[in-house]
Amino acid sequence: MTSRSLAATAVAHPNIALVKYWGKLDEELILPLADSLSMTLDVFPTTTTVRLAPGQAQDCVRIDGSPAAGEPLRRITAFLDRLRIRTGRTERALVETGNTVPVGAGLASSAAGFAALAVAAATAYEAGLDPAGLSRLARRGSGSACRSVFGGFVHWHAAAPGAQDRDHASYAEPLDDVHPGLQPAMIAVLLQTTPKAVSSREAMHRTVATSPLYGSWLRSTREALPSMRSALRAGDLERVGAIAERNALGMHATMETALPPVRYLTPASHHLLAHVRTMRANGEPVWATMDAGPNVKVLCPAVEAPRIAAELAAVSGSPTAIARPGPGAILVAGGV
Numbered sequence: 001m002t003s004r005s006l007a008a009t010a011v012a013h014p015n016i017a018l019v020k021y022w023g024k025l026d027e028e029l030i031l032p033l034a035d036s037l038s039m040t041l042d043v044f045p046t047t048t049t050v051r052l053a054p055g056q057a058q059d060c061v062r063i064d065g066s067p068a069a070g071e072p073l074r075r076i077t078a079f080l081d082r083l084r085i086r087t088g089r090t091e092r093a094l095v096e097t098g099n100t101v102p103v104g105a106g107l108a109s110s111a112a113g114f115a116a117l118a119v120a121a122a123t124a125y126e127a128g129l130d131p132a133g134l135s136r137l138a139r140r141g142s143g144s145a146c147r148s149v150f151g152g153f154v155h156w157h158a159a160a161p162g163a164q165d166r167d168h169a170s171y172a173e174p175l176d177d178v179h180p181g182l183q184p185a186m187i188a189v190l191l192q193t194t195p196k197a198v199s200s201r202e203a204m205h206r207t208v209a210t211s212p213l214y215g216s217w218l219r220s221t222r223e224a225l226p227s228m229r230s231a232l233r234a235g236d237l238e239r240v241g242a243i244a245e246r247n248a249l250g251m252h253a254t255m256e257t258a259l260p261p262v263r264y265l266t267p268a269s270h271h272l273l274a275h276v277r278t279m280r281a282n283g284e285p286v287w288a289t290m291d292a293g294p295n296v297k298v299l300c301p302a303v304e305a306p307r308i309a310a311e312l313a314a315v316s317g318s319p320t321a322i323a324r325p326g327p328g329a330i331l332v333a334g335g336v
């Protein structure tokens with residue numbers, strides 16, 4: 001045990017996948033079956049402080065001011081245990097995390113949460129990790145969190161089947177070849193902000209195990225990734241949007257054909273998706289994507305976003321938030 005008291009605070013933002021991660025090769029290591037690609041947002045940050053607590057018998061976690069218990073506490077403690085084994089440190093920790101987005105509503109709160117926790121905890125425990133190492137660490141908390149370590153557009157590599165060290169081979173990297181003329185916005189339409197009944201972890205597992213469509217979706221996702229990279233390089237938002245919308249709809253088709261089915265999309269989601277299609281038929285540059293929840297996110301050119309967001313708010317009767325590509329996870333306070 002050390003007599004020092006180390007603390008660190010980090011901020012991270014959610015990311016929304018344009019080519020989705022949906023299915024694990026290894027559930028313990030959280031290795032995906034395919035590469036995925038996302039945009040980190042500049043809204044809804046999560047701030048997490050990790051303070052080492054020598055002499056304390058257990059980790060103590062507070063989320064949005066309330067003590068964590070059950071599954072969230074178990075996942076955070078397991079995450080810190082991994083870091084303690086790696087660093088040879090034994091201190092338990094006080095973890096205080098504050099979200100600005102509803103938790104468990106398919107708005108990527110776990111991605112921002114585990115990215116912020118990875119950066120704060122790695123600093124507090126003096127793990128000495130480089131950015132790829134932080135991404136691997138965040139991945140062990142929640143797969144999509146490995147992408148929120150970085151800003152802008154981010155590619156998460158699945159470990160190649162023959163990789164010697166599969167844990168080492170799977171991490172995210174920011175793209176440095178996105179066309180500078182590409183100026184997108186992602187409009188989140190907050191149709192429902194209550195926690196989902198089935199976790200994305202359970203839904204993903206069930207889909208891989210039981211959906212007859214899963215194999216073909218996986219093949220199409222593996223094809224979508226290089227097409228998405230080339231559309232981003234070309235600055236072709238129309239192609240980016242078309243690939244993203246098709247990939248998201250395919251992912252939802254796989255889960256709706258799981259046993260028992262998982263249905264995150266509600267009538268309100270479908271109503272909005274139909275409206276997005278109508279807008280597009282009328283020449284509007286809008287494409288939809290949805291994650292493990294009923295909320296719809298709409299990709300469009302940033303200059304058009306305020307007008308389009310106002311229309312989506314009017315059609316859905318729900319609040320909207322306009323996001324632009326945002327920053328990676330950063331340390332805002334840390335050290336001894």
Ligand code: DP6
Binds near residue numbers: 016019020036201204
């Ligand atoms: C639909 O990263 O939450 O948002 O690794 O089990 O924690 P675990 O899953 P998680 O799943 C995210 C799924 C998704 C698609 C995506 O973000 O790529």
